Amino acid sequence: GAGVSQSPSNKVTEKGKDVELRCDPISGHTALYWYRQSLGQGLEFLIYFQGNSAPDKSGLPSDRFSAERTGGSVSTLTIQRTQQEDSAVYLCASSLGSGGRSGNTIYFGEGSWLTVV
């Protein structure tokens, strides 16, 4: 597609339920990132995928969070046993190669707004 596509755009879930958030990166982009933006906060890095390399999971806040990327394209972020503090906007981004090291621009999706009640 023309840009990074995320779904659902909005999700309200009950505490304790599992949720899955989907990201479809820009075609041809090998790097994919997940960030979290909590109310009034900056962006928090969660996880990074680059090609077939092992993902950088250093930003995942707990073992309730996991992500996978199938076929080097679409990615799913899963949050198990959701808590109210998980409420945030989850942003996916993609870039050609490594955005930071090579200076490639990182393009963001519009985000998935998650509310845990």
Place this chain on the structure above:
Amino acid sequence: GDSVTQMEGPVTLSEEAFLTINCTYTATGYPSLFWYVQYPGEGLQLLLKATKADDKGSNKGFEATYRKETTSFHLEKGSVQVSDSAVYFCALSDRRSGSARQLTFGSGTQLTVLP
């Protein structure tokens, strides 16, 4: 570790006023610096970037100069418009440290421009 400190908001200006949003950074290596903008209801968009000292990034009338001596990357615009109302994020990506794979963001500055 790497960090970005951004001018706290919210900032409210009248149309055609001069804008400065301060940004300073701490990095162990040689970072690239970015300004991202988030318009209401939209995703983050890259506004401008600079990849080495003394570079000036510019776009849509906005400018920022990479100042290594003051570790700063302040965003400026000579005459703001109502359509510039958005949240602005300063960010860095450090090519030497472990953060080379991703961006470190400031906390964002909400700008409101009144007609």
